[in-house]
Amino acid sequence: xxxxxxxxxxxxxxxxxxxxxxxxxxxxxxxxxxxxxxxxxxxxxxxxxxxxxxxxxxxxxxxxxxxxxxxxxxxxxxxxxxxxxxxxxxxxxxxxxxxxxxxxxxxxxxxxxxxxxxxxxxxxxxxxxxxxxxxxxxxxxxxxxxxxxxxxxxxxxxxxxxxxxxxxxxxxxxxxxxxxxxxxxxxxxxxxxxxxxxxxxxxxxxxxxxxxxxxxxxxxxxxxxxxxxx
Amino acid sequence: xxxxxxxxxxxxxxxxxxxxxxxxxxxxxxxxxxxxxxxxxxxxxxxxxxxxxxxxxxxxxxxxxxxxxxxxxxxxxxxxxxxxxxxxxxxxxxxxxxxxxxxxxxxxxxxxxxxxxxxxxxxxxxxxxxxxxxxxxxxxxxxxxxxxxxxxxxxxxxxxxxxxxxxxxxxxxxxxxxxxxxxxxxxxxxxxxxxxxxxxxxxxxxxxxxxxxxxxxxxxxxxxxxxxxxxxxxxxxxxxxxxxxxxxxxxxxxxxxxxxxxxxxxxxxxxxxxxxxxxxxxxxxxxxxxxxxxxxxxxxxxxxxxxxxxxxxxxxxxxxxxxxxxxxxxxxxxxxxxxxxxxxxxxxxxxxxxxxxxxxxxxxxxxxxxxxxxxxxxxxxxxxxxxxxxxxxxxxxxxxxxxxxxxxxxxxxxxxxxxxxxxxxxxxxxxxxxxxxxxxxxxxxxxxxxxxxxxxxxxxxxxxxxxxxxxxxxxxxxxxxxxxxxxxxxxxxxxxxxxxxxxxxxxxxxxxxxxxxxxxxxxxxxxxxxxxxxxxxxxxxxxxxxxxxxxxxxxxxxxxxxxxxxxxxxxxxxxxxxxxxxxxxxxxxxxxxxxxxxxxxxxxxxxxxxxxxxxxxxxxxxxxxxxxxxxxxxxxxxxxxxxxxxxxxxxxxxxxxxxxxxxxxxxxxxxxxxxxxxxxxxxxxxxxxxxxxxxxxxxxxxxxxxxxxxxxxxxxxxxxxxxxxxxxxxxxxxxxxxx
Numbered sequence: 001x002x003x004x005x006x007x008x009x010x011x012x013x014x015x016x017x018x019x020x021x022x023x024x025x026x027x028x029x030x031x032x033x034x035x036x037x038x039x040x041x042x043x044x045x046x047x048x049x050x051x052x053x054x055x056x057x058x059x060x061x062x063x064x065x066x067x068x069x070x071x072x073x074x075x076x077x078x079x080x081x082x083x084x085x086x087x088x089x090x091x092x093x094x095x096x097x098x099x100x101x102x103x104x105x106x107x108x109x110x111x112x113x114x115x116x117x118x119x120x121x122x123x124x125x126x127x128x129x130x131x132x133x134x135x136x137x138x139x140x141x142x143x144x145x146x147x148x149x150x151x152x153x154x155x156x157x158x159x160x161x162x163x164x165x166x167x168x169x170x171x172x173x174x175x176x177x178x179x180x181x182x183x184x185x186x187x188x189x190x191x192x193x194x195x196x197x198x199x200x201x202x203x204x205x206x207x208x209x210x211x212x213x214x215x216x217x218x219x220x221x222x223x224x225x226x227x228x229x230x
Numbered sequence: 231x232x233x234x235x236x237x238x239x240x241x242x243x244x245x246x247x248x249x250x251x252x253x254x255x256x257x258x259x260x261x262x263x264x265x266x267x268x269x270x271x272x273x274x275x276x277x278x279x280x281x282x283x284x285x286x287x288x289x290x291x292x293x294x295x296x297x298x299x300x301x302x303x304x305x306x307x308x309x310x311x312x313x314x315x316x317x318x319x320x321x322x323x324x325x326x327x328x329x330x331x332x333x334x335x336x337x338x339x340x341x342x343x344x345x346x347x348x349x350x351x352x353x354x355x356x357x358x359x360x361x362x363x364x365x366x367x368x369x370x371x372x373x374x375x376x377x378x379x380x381x382x383x384x385x386x387x388x389x390x391x392x393x394x395x396x397x398x399x400x401x402x403x404x405x406x407x408x409x410x411x412x413x414x415x416x417x418x419x420x421x422x423x424x425x426x427x428x429x430x431x432x433x434x435x436x437x438x439x440x441x442x443x444x445x446x447x448x449x450x451x452x453x454x455x456x457x458x459x460x461x462x463x464x465x466x467x468x469x470x471x472x473x474x475x476x477x478x479x480x481x482x483x484x485x486x487x488x489x490x491x492x493x494x495x496x497x498x499x500x501x502x503x504x505x506x507x508x509x510x511x512x513x514x515x516x517x518x519x520x521x522x523x524x525x526x527x528x529x530x531x532x533x534x535x536x537x538x539x540x541x542x543x544x545x546x547x548x549x550x551x552x553x554x555x556x557x558x559x560x561x562x563x564x565x566x567x568x569x570x571x572x573x574x575x576x577x578x579x580x581x582x583x584x585x586x587x588x589x590x591x592x593x594x595x596x597x598x599x600x601x602x603x604x605x606x607x608x609x610x611x612x613x614x615x616x617x618x619x620x621x622x623x624x625x626x627x628x629x630x631x632x633x634x635x636x637x638x639x640x641x642x643x644x645x646x647x648x649x650x651x652x653x654x655x656x657x658x659x660x661x662x663x664x665x666x667x668x669x670x671x672x673x674x675x676x677x678x679x680x681x682x683x684x685x686x687x688x689x690x691x692x693x694x695x696x697x698x699x700x701x702x703x704x705x706x707x708x709x710x711x712x713x714x715x716x717x718x719x720x721x722x723x724x725x726x727x728x729x730x731x732x733x734x735x736x737x738x739x740x741x742x743x744x745x746x747x748x749x750x751x752x753x754x755x756x757x758x759x760x761x762x763x764x765x766x767x768x769x770x771x772x773x774x775x776x777x778x779x780x781x782x783x784x785x786x787x788x789x790x791x792x793x794x795x796x797x798x799x800x801x802x803x804x805x806x807x808x809x810x811x812x813x814x815x816x817x818x819x820x821x822x823x824x825x826x827x828x829x830x831x832x833x834x835x836x837x838x839x840x841x842x843x844x845x846x847x848x849x850x851x852x853x854x855x856x857x858x859x860x861x862x863x864x865x866x867x868x869x870x871x872x873x874x875x876x877x878x879x880x881x882x883x884x885x886x887x888x889x890x891x892x893x894x895x896x897x898x899x900x901x902x903x904x905x906x907x908x909x910x911x912x913x914x915x916x917x918x919x920x921x922x923x924x925x926x927x928x929x930x931x932x933x934x935x936x937x938x939x940x941x942x943x944x945x946x947x948x949x950x951x952x953x954x955x956x957x958x959x960x961x962x963x964x965x966x967x968x969x
Contacts, residue, residue, distance in 0.1 A: 009475050009563060012387025016658045019674065049656075051385045054471025110380050112653045141653045143384070206655050211672055211788065213660075 001228045003029040004042035006072070006088075008063050013049035013085060013205060020205045021046075025221055034066040043228050044081040045072060047088025049141070049203060059087060059102060059144050060094035069095050081125060081224060082197040086142055089189070089199030098192055098199045099157070100149030102142075106182030110143040114213070115180050117188045117202060118168040121161045124191055125227035126198045129219050135172045136165075136216040138202040140180055145201040147183035147190075157190055165189035165200055232258045241268030247599060254594055262532045262580060262588040266595060269498030269536055270505060273763050276598025279729040280761040283739055286746040291755040293718055295420070301510075302343040302423055302494060303413075304757025306719040308783055310676045313417045315349040318357070318410035318684070318723040318779040320762035324466070325407040329374025333407050334382035334468040335540050340411040341388065342494035342543065345477050348421035348484035349413030352657060353671060354383055355393040356409050357684040357723070357777045361402025363640060363963040368397075371405050372964060379409075380651040385470035386477065389660055390652035391669035393684045395960075396641045400688060403767035408723040408760075410684055410779040414673060419485065425511035425572035426490025429549040432504060432517055432570040435559055436476050436542040439500075440525030442466045444536045472541040479562040480543055486558075488551035495542040501535040503544045504570070505578055509596045511546075516579040517570025519587070531580055531587045546572070603729070605736030614693050617831035619814035625826050629897055629944045632826060633869050634955045636898065639825050642866045643959025662792055666878075667709040667862045668780075672787045679787025681715035683780050686723075687865075688773030689819045690834045695737040697834050699744025699776050701902060704841045705864055706780035707752045711845035712860040712905055714790045714852030715782025717752055720745075722759040722778055727771025729763050737774040745776060751838040752845070754780065784853075791852040793861035793871075795879030795908050798935035800858055802872075802883060803917065805851075806844035806904040808927040810868065812891030816899030821865045826894075834900070840926075841903040847926035848905045856913045856920065863904040869897040869945065871906045872931075876939050877953045885932040885941035893944055908934055 003021045007014045014031060021029040032039065034052075039045055052063035063069065069091070076082050076097055084092040092098045105111060116137055119130040130136070149157070157163050165188040169178045174186045181201070189200030204217030238248055241264065251267055252258055259267060270276060277284065277299070287298060295313055296305035303317035321336025337354060344351045356379055361368040383390045393410070425432070483489055493507045500522070508515040519534040529537075545566070547555050552568055559566035573579075578595065580588040625632055636642050649664035661679065662670035668683040685706035691698030707717040722745060727734040749756050765772040784790060795802075804810070817823045818832025851857040859879070863871040876883050889896040909917050921928045932941075938948040 010385070010471050012474065012656055016656065019658060023674075050387060051471060051474070054385070054469070056471070110384050110651050110653070112384075112655060113650045139655050141384070141655060203655070206658050209658075211661055212655075212658055 001027050001043045001225055002041060003027060004032040004039055004045045005029055006032045006034065006045060006047050006068055008034045008052035008066060010052045010054055011048055011050035013203065016205045017046050017048045020208045020221065024208045025225065032068060034068045037067050037071045039071045039075040044083060044224055045075055047084040047091055049086030049088060052087055052091060060091035063091045064095040073097065076197050079196050081227065083126065084199040085203055085205065086201055089201055090144065092197065092199045097197050098190060099153045100147055102144050103146040103148050104144050105146050111180050112141040113139065113180065115140050115202065116168050116170050116178065117165040118172050118174065120163055120166060124164055124195055125223060126220055127164055127223050128226055129222035133172060135168060136219060137214050138204060138216055139206045140202045142201055145181045145183065147187040149184065154184060160193060162191045163187055164191050164198060233264065241265065242272060243268050247271065250599060260588060262535065263590055265532050265536050266501045266588065266590060269501050270595045271598040274497045275502050277761060278598045279601050279763065282600050282602045283742045286742055287749065287756040289750060289755045294755050294757055296757065298756055298758050302346045304719065304721060305347065305420060306757055306781065307417060308678060310678060311417050313415050313420060314680065314781060315344050315347050315413040315415055316719065316721050316779065316781055317343050317758040318408055318721045318777065319760040320723050320725060321407045321409065322404065322725065322762050322765055325375055326404055329371045330378040331467050333375040333378030335466050336407055336409045337379055337382045338468045338470065338473050338540055339496050340409045341386065341473065344411045344413035345480050346421065346423060346492045346494040346543065347415065348419050349415035350481060351388045351411050351413045351477065352659060353412040353669065353682055354388050354390040354409065355682060355684050355779060356390065357393050357686060358395045359401045359406035359688065359775060360397050361399055362397055365402065368402060369964060369966060375405065375407055376648050376651060382468050382470045384653045386474045387656050389654045389656050391654050391660055391671065391682060392664040395645050395648060398688060398773060400773040404765050404772050406725050406772065406775055408777050410721065412682060412781065421484045422491050423493040423507050423510055424491040425507045425513045425515060425546045426548065427511065428513055428572050428574035430490045430572045431547040431549060431552055431568045432515065433545040433547050433552065433555065433566055434522060434542060434569050435545055435564055435566045437469065437472055437539055438523045438525040439534055439537045440539045441529060441533055441537060442539055444533055444538065466538050466540045468540050475562050475564060476541055476543060479559055479564055482558050483545060483555055488548055488555050489545055490548055491546040493544045495544060497538065499535065499537045505592055505595050507544060507546055508572060508578060508592045511572055514573040514575045514577040514592055515570055516573055516581065518581045518583065520583050521567055521569040523565055523567060531582050535580060603735045604732065605739045606732035607736050608733035614831045615833050619817050619832050622827055624892065624894055629893055630947045632898065633873060633945060633947060634951060636822060636825060636866045636870055637873055637952055638955040638959035640960050640963050641821055642870055644957050645960060646957065647961045661787060661790065662713065666792045668713040668715065668782065670713055670787065670790050677786050679784040681710045681713045681782035681784065683709040684777055685709060686775055686777035688775035689830055691741055691776055692773040693819045693830065694833050695740035695774055696744040697836060699741035700748040700838065701834060701836050702776045702778045703745055703748035703752060704836055704902060706778040707754055708845055708862045708905065710780055710782030711849045712791065712862045713782065714849055715784050716849060717754040717780055718783050719781045720749055720754050720756045720778055722756055722776060724759065724761045725765050725772060725775040725777065726763050727766040734771055741774055741776050748838060752842060789853045789855060791857060791860040793875050793878050794859055795875045795881045795883065795934045796858040798881060800908040800910050800934040801914055802906060802908050802931045802933060804904055804906055804929045804931050805847055805921060805926055806840060807901065808929050810887050810889050810896050810929065812889060812893055812896035813899065814892060814895055816901040817895050820867065820898060820900040822867065822894065822898035836902040843924050843926040844903050844905055847921045847924040848907065850920050850924065851907060851917055856917050857907040857909045859908045861906045863906060864900065867898040867900050873939055873952045875906060876949050877956055880949065881934050882936035882938045882949055883932060883934055884936055887929060887931050889944065897944065
């Protein structure tokens, strides 16, 4: 399965994602410069974390206008798998590939810490290696990760089983204490209506090796590998 | 004399220095030339008061590839073809004036020192000192500095893995903000700050040049300041996005063979960057200020040369390769312009268009006068040294109450509320993040890893500068050894008052002697560093504060330890001592003594032989897989160390050890060279064997288990109570609530 990892000026999880894909999962990957327009060589495109274009104005607000985003749109339209992590999630929302917006954390501070999230469904190509209700221990690192959408959009997300991940306690309970940033409905990750685009604030690439704290993030990459018939 | 006293004062040049300039130059310098002298001969660039003392630190070490003062940062060989580049630097004065930008640009500056050498920055640490948070002004400085580090550091994708934060009234007007950065580079791709030979081109890359930060080196960092308002325009504003792009673009350029060197623009901007690169290349140089892109119109050559606008680098391009280099910067969307070239005659010439504006020998600019003053031992040491610690009454509170009070005090309490604002996991190499004795990082592609820490105790240096210097090194190395890593290099940030005062000079001299002594004894050379002087306001100097950043090496990074107790039934031993003795002397300079008795007194002490032995024993015990946890005893003494092991592991401890002498000194005294370890019972004999072989003492303290920390007849506190006090202590004070 071939991965394309998009690099905007200011992206900083690109090398982390590359490392996990190539060294942990032994899959081919290439960096995709923000000015490129052809993604046809890839099975999955990752929009990594960072501060694209400095996140001036609003996270992702400038990145959405870059040439590569038009290619990402076409790639998604044709059913390609798109995984937006952290800043990548913000860019996908700004670009309209996912609904809603990521606002400043309610406490106004950046948060880098381990959290738990519950996998709400295992029918997605991003979660089929996980069990429904499985609790994943995973790091976050963001200042603007408070998910917001209007009530009809939220209802639509819920109806379509598109809320894939929710912040929860260690034993899987979704409550305010387990919400690290004020996201509505403890939302940590959502998918597009067609299901092939995922945006998530936590960093699965930061927890694929026991040496650096945990391996729960592997479930997401393993799901992707199962999704593609090679 | 053609210049006024006022002009000289603004540049922090003495009349005697001015006369020396005129004599050596054979004429009066013009305004631009004088400004260049002011910057390059400043304390910040020229180290005129500290250099003679810093020579004491020089040692030969087989690992050292670049030593102190030679380059932008120190470099050590870690084998496998890899080298680690490291440096710590202060941004105290800018942070006192404008805490957010001061701290942010401090991070930016130290990071540029690292990637200028072709190394990818892999870790940041911060060592911070503030006045008590009970004062609103200090809370503002604390909040601003932390936000600045977080705002800048998180944007550039370098994990901030640790450091320390402490509080004392001594820093009320003058916080210490020291930032350390560490990078990794393939040994044979190391880049130097040199022009290379004549003809090579000076290419300025990055931000436009504005009027910000002029006289930052000579003014802010090189004298005492009274009225902060007048200095506000000299604090620069950072752009972390631009810095991130500069990192990537410069590393790409550094990987090619198109360049002779890279130099960052720090203190004294273009003036110092160009002159130092020319000096290193054995060259002269000429540049045309009209080729420097400006942020504002009407800037004079003087302003262009001395501007400290951030996020700029000087790339020394091999002649004929400028197109290739420019293409790389263009791709990253960075402005890059050739502004001059290296010449063969050793003269620095500054042009504006065709007009020559200044002409000075490079060798004269870099040959700042050095002052070896005579230090005088401060009188007040008589009183603190003679203080009768035996006469300190035992506290009226119970030992358990004292322990909870210490755990909640901002110096001991968890710094989690700060660390979680720093991204400490990006780059996915963080094995142990902030909060332990040392941060641990793996290095991808090899089995090796590194441990990093910063340590320093102003109170110790204040009471005994020589011993304080030794303890700073010993504690930093002990942090590494507790994690299981071998200390291999140090970087030091020396924060002192006005060196022209005999008592301050004495403190500096003694402290550096102590650092040199311990560095040799523990086998970790000082490879780089920074001196921050004039840390005082209205006549009162800060505590002399030597902060040591230390690098440790693991041959196999999977063999490391953390402080957390791991399993009920494990035995807990104290390495480095054969009993728990309550000597009044161990309360010298202790956190307990100041917190509970309001006293800063006594004479701290350390035995470097004992220190070496305990560190060797601990490292072996960790790397041979004998112990399950290890934690250095430092601020707050043995009781606090045990409490931290309990809190981190969520497990209790049952102490069975006898206490001789005073219980307060036994539990909270800060006797050096001790490490608390836990070991499963079947490994006890092996651990004792290691201690015997390494010449380290040991004592059995008790065993892990239960849900409280108990020491028969003295302590009985639940882990939950301790955790509550420790986790919330700093946040409560930062929010303005009473501790």
